[in-house]
Amino acid sequence: MMTDKIFENNQVTIAGEVESLFQYSHDVFGEGFYILDVRVNRLSTSNDTIPLMVSERLVDINEDLRGKNIEITGQFRSYNRHEENRNRLMLSVFVRELVVCDEEYVSQKPNYIFLDGYICKQPIYRKTPLGREIADLLLAVNRPYGKSDYIPCICWGRNARYAEKFQIGGHIQIWGRIQSREYQKKLDESEVERRVAYEVSVSKLEYLGDE
Template sequence: MDNLMLNNKIYLEGEVISELQFSHEMYGEGFYTFYFEVPRLSSTKDKLFVTISERLISEMEIKVGSQLIVEGQLRSYNKFINGANRLILTVFVRNIAFCEEKSRNPNQIFLDGFICKQPIYRTTPFGREISDMLLAVNRSYNKSDYIPTIAWGRNSRFCKNLEVGDNIRVWGRLQSREYQKRISDTEVMKKMAYEVSISKMEKVNKESDDPKTDETCEKADGKNQDEKQIS
């Protein structure tokens, strides 16, 4: 497998919750999108946006309620919406199958990328330590995917010493998060954000390419059980 495919891998198990919609065609190949719901250990479910080639599903009947396993990459692109550019994240599927038996960890992602904005460290009103980072993950044809990530606890403190251009590897899960944006003094709008919640991370030493690992990393969600990592 090409190295640029190894630096961005995602594995999901979940349920189709929307009809497939035609998205676009490229070199005679049609692509469709749908929303995919992946459960967490808590009662929360992540609602994720998926893009798939018609060639992968030509012999499958996929409908709302279908239980699937999807494997692929997390991609990003800019879309002009309501007068402004927005960063859209989608799971680009490379393999798909019906899910006969669910595993203990239905949401896994691995990224090997470069910090393209200075990490933002903060403490929530409840005392939780958080760091936000934007990773640039290289793709074929000189393209890059820009992936928002979030680190917690000791991982977030580890991020305070990272700089733009640092090469890091992260393991975790892709999550959706609903939030409210105030658009006037009396009106708020519900919006959805997507980000990678980091459970493990390491910095790659540029000279030797040996990873320097934060050995005391915490799980991204205190309710998560041990993860079977993809690497």
């Protein structure tokens, strides 16, 4: 099955506590999709809030799940939202299965992602003021019917040095976790807006060659 093969190249498992009500996003052929925010704890004391895209046909979107623990499987997807004469890349986890868990339940993969895709922008290697090595990648991951998702990924340390050499069109596989990061967007001279970016923090990557 082609679709099964495609779904294998973008796999996500998320487990955490629901932080929001279902918020309407959009319709596709009469099927409503809703955003649900889930807080996922990191190994450190911090956490990530990750937006899930959920179909009204999968769960009762009128139910208040706030404070409940859920585990989902799905895919990390992107779409362009048109804002003030420019497109903004929006990211969320498209949910294929959702389970409400007991309070005692401990997930084996609370924040797991695997992607198989292609470099679509020259990697950017840099060092933080504290000397930490980072490389930013943009990965195009194929979807059925000729579509692709564009996923920002961030590599650290020796993985960053390795990724710096990748060329556009290079085929790679990565394993990691989804993280949220707040930043400030300057709208004009006097106005600054707080926004949240989502990206994949890479723990392992493999270069499969140039296409």
